[in-house]
Amino acid sequence: MAGGSLKNLVVAFLVPLPSILFYLYFVRPGGDADASPLSSWCAEHPLLLANILFFFNVNVLFWLVGLLLSNHWLIDLYWTVIPVMLLHYYRGHPASVADAVRSMVAVALTWVWSARLTHNYLRREGWEFGKREDWRFNEMRGQYGKTWWWMSFFAVYLSQQVFLIGICLPMYAIHSSNQPWGIWDVAATATCIAGIIIAHFADTQLHKFVTMNEKLKKLGEPTVPTLEEGLWQYSRHPNYFGEQLWWWGLYLFAWNLGQQWMFVGPLVNSMCLGYVTVLVERRMLKQEHRAEAYKLYQKRTSVWIPWFRKAAPELKQKET
Template sequence: MARSSFKSHPNNLRNAAVALLVPLPSVLFYLSFLQRSSASESPDSLSPLWAWCYHNPFLLANALFFLNVNLLFWIVGLLQSSHWMIDLYWTVIPVMLVHYFATHPLAESDALRSRLVILLTWIWSLRLTHSYFRRETWQWGAREDWRFNDLRGQYGRNWWWMSFFAVYLSQQVFLIGICLPLYVVHTKDRQFNAWDVAAALVCLTGVTVAYFADTQLHNFVSRNERRKQLSQALVLNLDEGVWYYSRHPNYFGEQLWWWGLAVFAWNLDCGWSFYGALVNSLCLAYVTILVEERMLKQEYRAEAYKKYQKTTSVWIPWFKTSCVAKEKGT
């Protein structure tokens, strides 16, 4: 089934090649910087460009993101008339960032904490990447995020330049912000302690919840597609497994992951880096509203979903609430 899906999209191999090649400018530039800095006797003997890269690790990360992701991905998106690639690279960029922060010459960290955070980031990325390709029936770039489609219709002819800000520049602020704990972990060498264990458990819990939520959602959608092909009545709502206790358990799991990373930074006296996880939570709250509005626009399931809203927690998994109690409350 996966093989036939892979071949079904005519641009599959082309998109796969593009996706694998586009990060090479940043990777090759950074490897060249590491080679030159390791071969140099001191940072002061480096050329101005490499010296700046040495003394400004955080700014360098932002510069590479701007040039390689914002500009290059945007140009590729314009050429393909689809900004699908940023969705895929959401699962990859944090992995690239954590290795960048860990290997930069100015990095300093507790070895155990660094390895643990790198391992956790890989686990998160593999889970999300698997979920992405499973949702896309193992195809590369078959479609772009539905929110971009909505914005495309909203901005019309101006979308070609507005997409740079709405899709890419905003993603830089967003992704660099929520990945701040990955940077903090590699700027302070403090002994590993119990708070690091607690942070890791929160991260793993988040990844686990998100995995089961996405798997149950995928199975639900697949079952309904089969029922549709057999001209059978569709199941109106997913109301079992973790979805019995939360309307958006996948979002809840994802939030736990980012807040768990923030605990690592808080443990290193950098609580200010919580802002990334906070902004992410606020944005997901807005996305939750958009998703539920889309659900209610589907007439065949609107009533069932309204009932689901009345009885089921939005994010945090909790026990069902009686519709009668809700109506009395209103």
């Protein structure tokens, strides 16, 4: 492991410590400070406290680290970790009440989702920590110029609080009701599993495609402009579809528990991912070596939801 990667690994392990130590001392049942006024307040306001900890530990601390390193890579890695931490925070909070089966299923599903996404992130980064930041952040860095240092707080971190706290609200719902396990929980579980499986195969197929093209480049041979095999022949973004299926499946748990309003979390996240989809496709069309092939791919292939492909335009002309 390179020296820079090792340094970033140490940073990655240290940054969540303030929240963990605060939880162990002031929040955890049986903690040393159970009798303090602060502990009493924490026990009465689990959702508000989660937002406060997120603001100071992620928004402020991660932002400061990003400024020092001139690289906002931490939030990408912690997108795969924060949901797990939030789940166990809600589960271990003194105010937690939950059906044991539903809670255990939520824990198992979330850990599997996190392991899959973390593996994909590290595989994509060549198993190096902090190798690069999200290309969208890099583009915004160029757009905002000298103001990026403070704009990054809002664009990279504060916005992530809205998304992450929002989509993880069903984890709070699961640990705020002891309603018995039912048929809708089975449907929610099946939807979550389907989302994880689809995202895994889509990301693996994409990784193999990128790796193959990198090898072709080194050999000086023409690269393949567009991935149109496996799940990618039915959807232009099957990895995004699988990820959204996971979050909407998680929402079904909250819906079943009478917390229908929590749909705002996955809805906002889906809208954001819709915008990201537009950015990704614009980026593809700017690359001369694949622009024409990608235009044809757009005409033939569904955007998100996997569906049968349309006939190629040139084939339709011949038939008529």
